[in-house]
Amino acid sequence: MTTPMRDHLGRSIIAVTGLGVVSALGRGVEENWAKLTSGVSGIHRIERFDTEGLRTTICGSVDFMTDRETSAVDLSYAMAEAAGSEAVTMAGFSDTDFGGPLFLAAPPVEMEWRSRLALDAMDGAEREEAGYERLLEIARKHPDRSIYHTTQCSRVSEMLADRLGTRGLPITLSTACASGASAIQLGVEAIRRGETTRAVCIGTDGSISQESLIRFSLLSALSTANEDPTKASKPFSKDRDGFVMAEGAGALVLESLESALARGVTVHGLILGCGERADDFHRTRSKPDGSPIIATIRAGIEDAGLTPQDIGYINAHGTSTPENDRMEATGLAAVFGDALATTPISSNKSMIGHTLTAAGAIEAVFSILSLREGILPPTINYDVPDPKIELDVVPNEARKADIRAVLSNSFGFGGQNACLVFGRAT
Amino acid sequence: MSQTPRDVLVTGIGLVSSLGEGLDVHLARFGETEPKPSIEREDYAPYSVHTLPEIDWSKQIAKRGDLRQMELWQRLGTYAAGLALEDAGIPFDEDARSTIDMVVAAGGGERDPAVDALVMERARRSNAPETVINETLSTELRPTLFLAQLSNLLAGNISIVQKVTGSSRTFMGEEAAGMSAFYSTRSRIASGQSEIALVGSSFSAERRDLLLNFDLAELLLKEEWSPVLSRKPGADGIAIGSVGAFLVLESPEHAQKRGAKVYAKLLSAKADRGRREPQAFADRFRSLLPEGMDGEDLLVLSGASGLADHAKIETEALDAAYPKAARIAYGSLMGHSFEAHMPAGVALAAGLLASGRTARPSDPANERAQAQPARRALVTAIGHLHAEGVCALEAVS
Numbered sequence: 134m135t136t137p138m139r140d141h142l143g144r145s146i147i148a149v150t151g152l153g154v155v156s157a158l159g160r161g162v163e164e165n166w167a168k169l170t171s172g173v174s175g176i177h178r179i180e181r182f183d184t185e186g187l188r189t190t191i192c193g194s195v196d197f198m199t200d201r202e203t204s205a206v207d208l209s210y211a212m213a214e215a216a217g218s219e220a221v222t223m224a225g226f227s228d229t230d231f232g233g234p235l236f237l238a239a240p241p242v243e244m245e246w247r248s249r250l251a252l253d254a255m256d257g258a259e260r261e262e263a264g265y266e267r268l269l270e271i272a273r274k275h276p277d278r279s280i281y282h283t284t285q286c287s288r289v290s291e292m293l294a295d296r297l298g299t300r301g302l303p304i305t306l307s308t309a310c311a312s313g314a315s316a317i318q319l320g321v322e323a324i325r326r327g328e329t330t331r332a333v334c335i336g337t338d339g340s341i342s343q344e345s346l347i348r349f350s351l352l353s354a355l356s357t358a359n360e361d362p363t364k365a366s367k368p369f370s371k372d373r374d375g376f377v378m379a380e381g382a383g384a385l386v387l388e389s390l391e392s393a394l395a396r397g398v399t400v401h402g403l404i405l406g407c408g409e410r411a412d413d414f415h416r417t418r419s420k421p422d423g424s425p426i427i428a429t430i431r432a433g434i435e436d437a438g439l440t441p442q443d444i445g446y447i448n449a450h451g452t453s454t455p456e457n458d459r460m461e462a463t464g465l466a467a468v469f470g471d472a473l474a475t476t477p478i479s480s481n482k483s484m485i486g487h488t489l490t491a492a493g494a495i496e497a498v499f500s501i502l503s504l505r506e507g508i509l510p511p512t513i514n515y516d517v518p519d520p521k522i523e524l525d526v527v528p529n530e531a532r533k534a535d536i537r538a539v540l541s542n543s544f545g546f547g548g549q550n551a552c553l554v555f556g557r558a559t
Numbered sequence: 560m561s562q563t564p565r566d567v568l569v570t571g572i573g574l575v576s577s578l579g580e581g582l583d584v585h586l587a588r589f590g591e592t593e594p595k596p597s598i599e600r601e602d603y604a605p606y607s608v609h610t611l612p613e614i615d616w617s618k619q620i621a622k623r624g625d626l627r628q629m630e631l632w633q634r635l636g637t638y639a640a641g642l643a644l645e646d647a648g649i650p651f652d653e654d655a656r657s658t659i660d661m662v663v664a665a666g667g668g669e670r671d672p673a674v675d676a677l678v679m680e681r682a683r684r685s686n687a688p689e690t691v692i693n694e695t696l697s698t699e700l701r702p703t704l705f706l707a708q709l710s711n712l713l714a715g716n717i718s719i720v721q722k723v724t725g726s727s728r729t730f731m732g733e734e735a736a737g738m739s740a741f742y743s744t745r746s747r748i749a750s751g752q753s754e755i756a757l758v759g760s761s762f763s764a765e766r767r768d769l770l771l772n773f774d775l776a777e778l779l780l781k782e783e784w785s786p787v788l789s790r791k792p793g794a795d796g797i798a799i800g801s802v803g804a805f806l807v808l809e810s811p812e813h814a815q816k817r818g819a820k821v822y823a824k825l826l827s828a829k830a831d832r833g834r835r836e837p838q839a840f841a842d843r844f845r846s847l848l849p850e851g852m853d854g855e856d857l858l859v860l861s862g863a864s865g866l867a868d869h870a871k872i873e874t875e876a877l878d879a880a881y882p883k884a885a886r887i888a889y890g891s892l893m894g895h896s897f898e899a900h901m902p903a904g905v906a907l908a909a910g911l912l913a914s915g916r917t918a919r920p921s922d923p924a925n926e927r928a929q930a931q932p933a934r935r936a937l938v939t940a941i942g943h944l945h946a947e948g949v950c951a952l953e954a955v956s
Binding site: 182184246262265269278281284286295302308322344347352417425545547 | 628653661665666667668670672675676677678679682683688692693696697702705706708710711712714716718719722723724725726728729730731732733735736739742743746747750752767772773774775776777778781830831832944945948
C-alpha cells in the first residue's frame with residue numbers, strides 16, 4: 134500500500150521530523166520526556182531576583198543556561214537556539230543552514246529595570262528630577278546600542294535566522310499564551326500553500342522578571358501556594374489558585390510528508406489540523422457561553438478531517454487558574470459530549486508551569502512524543518478533584534495508551550484561541 | 560490549495576496620522592502644492608515628532624469603559640481599524656464580522672512614566688533597589704496597564720470593540736512586522752486559506768520611553784527637521800510619527816458577492832533580511848523589486864526612514880530599476896512609524912490609485928513629481944536595523 138501524501142482536502146500532509154525542547158525540567162527532548170513521564174515538577178523558588186514584598190515567590194524559570202543578569206531577549210534566544218538546533222539536527226538538516234523559513238513565537242520585550250536604574254545613576258544630565266526626560270539627556274551623552282537591542286521584539290528572530298541559516302524574513306508573533314500554537318499554524322499554512330517543503334517553528338519565553346511577575350500578580354492570575362513550589366501548579370484540582378509563571382522553548386521542524394519520506398528521515402508525528410477563533414467578550418476572560426473556545430476546538434478537529442471520537446488524548450491548556458480550567462472543561466464537554474469521559478486529558482503545566490509564549494510549542498513537542506511513545510504524561514498534584522470538572526486527567530502517574538490522534542489546546546489573553554490536532558506517524 | 564492563485568483586493572482603508580483622519584484628508588495633504596508635515600518640536604526637543612491632532616475617539620470606540628482600558632497606541636489602532644471596516648461597508652454586527660481574519664503588526668510596552676520615575680527616585684536612596692521595585696510596582700501600577708502593554712492586546716481590543724473574530728494574529732518586530740503582515744495575509748487570500756482579512760498596525764510616537772530606546776541606538780533626528788531623503792550623513796536620523804493604518808483585503812469572489820468597492824489589487828508583498836554589508840544589502844533590496852513595472856504611470860512610495868545610508872542604497876536601486884517612475888518618500892509628511900509604516904504606505908498607494916489623485920513632492924530635489932495619475936504603485940521599506948520589503952499594487956479600473 135502506498136502512503137497517501139495528501140489529506141482529506143487535497144493538501145500536503147504535514148510531517149514533524151524534528152523536535153527540540155528546553156523547560157524548567159532541563160535541556161533536550163530526552164531529559165524532559167524522562168522527567169515529564171515520571172511526574173517530576175520543575176517549579177522552584179525564585180532566585181533570579183529578590184522576592185521580598187511579592188505575593189508569589191515561586192516560578193519555573195530556566196536558570197541553568199545563562200547567568201542571573203541575562204536580559205529576556207538573550208535568555209529567550211539561548212533557549213530558542215538550543216531547542217531549534219536540537220530540532221533541526223534531529224531532522225537531519227544542518228543547524229547552520231536549515232534552508233527554510235522560521236516562524237517564531239517570542240515574548241514582547243522592553244527596557245529592563247536594571248538598564249533604567251543604571252542610566253539614572255550616570256552623569257551627564259542637567260535635570261536632577263527622575264524620569265524619562267533625564268534618561269534622554271543621559272542617553273544623548275552615553276548612547277548604548279546594547280540596551281536598545283534588549284527592547285527589540287525582532288531581535289531573537291534576527292539572531293536565530295543567522296544562527297540556523299533559515300531563509301527569508303522570519304515572522305515573529307505574539308498571540309499571548311497561544312503564541313506557540315500560532316507559530317506552528319503559520320508553518321503548516323506555508324507548507325500547505327506549497328511555498329516551502331519545510332519550516333522551523335519555535336516558541337520561546339524567557340521573560341520572568343520582577344515586573345512581569347508583578348503584572349500577572351496584580352491581575353490575580355498567579356498561584357500564591359509558595360510553601361511547596363512543586364505542589365503549586367494543580368490544574369483541574371478544586372484547590373487550584375492560579376498559574377505558575379515559567380520559561381522554556383519548544384521547536385518543531387515541519388515538512389511535507391512527501392519531502393520527509395523522499396529524504397528517508399524518521400517521521401515523529403503528523404500535524405493534521407489547526408483551528409483558531411478570537412473572543413470578543415473581555416480582555417482576560419472568555420465568553421461565558423464558551424462559544425469561541427468551542428468553535429476553535431471544532432475547527433481544529435474538522436480541519437484534521439476527524440471527529441471527537443477519533444481523539445485519543447487531549448493535551449490541555451490546563452493553566453491551573455480557576456477560570457481557564459473550568460472554561461476549558463466546559464468547551465470540551467460541548468464538543469466531545471459523552472466521549473469526553475473516556476478521553477484522557479492531562480496538563481503538562483502541572484510540572485513545567487505556564488511557559489506563556491512558548492507553551493503551545495512545548496506542548497506540541499510533548500503531544501508528538503505522547504503519540505510516538507504511547508505514553509500519556511500525568512497531571513500531577515491532582516489530590517483534590519474539582520467535582521464540577523469531571524475529566525480523566527491522568528492523575529499523578531503517567532499511563533500507557535495506544536493513541537492515534539491528540540488535540541492540544543492553547544488559550545490566551547486578548548481572546549486568543551488556537552487548537553492543533555496531531556496524528557501518529559504510521 | 561493547488562488551484563491557480565487568485566487576486567487579492569484592497570476594499571477598505573482606515574488611516575489616521577499627524578496629517579489628520581481619514582484617507583481623503585491624507586490625499587489632500589499629499590496633493591497640496593507644497594506639502595508640509597505637522598510636527599511638534601518644542602515638547603520633544605531636540606527631537607521632531609509627528610504628533611496626532613485632537614481625535615474624538617468615541618466615533619469608533621463607543622464605550623467609555625473600553626476607551627479607559629486602552630493607551631494611545633491601542634486607541635489609535637482600534638480607531639483606524641474601525642474606519643477601515645466602515646469604509647469597506649461591513650456592517651457593525653457580530654455575524655458579519657465573525658468570519659473576518661485579522662493580522663496586526665504591533666509593538667507594545669506602554670509605560671506609566673510617573674510610576675517609572677517614582678521607582679528611579681526611590682531606588683537612588685536605597686541600597687536594595689530590587690526591593691524598591693517590588694514594593695513600588697506592587698502598589699503603584701494600575702493592574703489594567705498590563706493589558707495596555709501586551710502586544711497582542713491591540714488585536715484583542717479590535718476583537719472586543721470592532722467584533723472581528725475570525726482569527727487574530729499579532730506580528731511583532733518593527734518594520735518587519737508590517738511587511739510580514741501583508742506577505743502572510745496576501746498569501747492566505749491568494750491561496751484560498753482566507754476570504755477577507757483586516758490587516759494593519761498602529762504606532763504611537765508620543766512616548767518619551769520609546770524616544771529613549773531609539774536614541775540609545777543613536778537613531779533619531781536631532782538636527783532641524785528636513786524631508787527624509789535630504790537628511791545628510793552625520794545629520795540624519797528618524798523623526799517618529801504617530802500612525803494608525805488598517806486595510807481590508809479580500810478575495811474577488813467575496814468582494815463581488817457583497818458588492819464591495821475596490822481600491823486596488825495587491826499584486827505582491829515581498830520581504831527579506833540578512834546582513835547589512837553594503838553590497839549584499841543592495842543586492843538583496845534589488846532582488847525584491849518587481850520587473851516590468853517601470854513607466855510614467857508608476858508611483859514609488861518610498862518608506863525611507865531618514866537614515867542616510869539606507870536612503871542612498873534605496874535611491875540607487877530605484878533609479879536603476881525605475882528610471883521613468885515618480886517617487887515620493889511618504890515619511891517626510893507622516894514621520895516614521897515602524898510597524899505601521901508599510902501599512903500606511905500601502906493605504907496611501909491604494910487611495911491614490913483609486914482616486915486618480917496625485918501626491919506632490921515635498922522635497923523636489925530628491926523626489927520626482929507624478930506626470931500623470933498612477934496606474935501602478937510600489938511601496939518600499941528598509942527597516943531601520945534590518946528587513947527590507949516591497950509591496951506592489953495596481954489600479955483596477
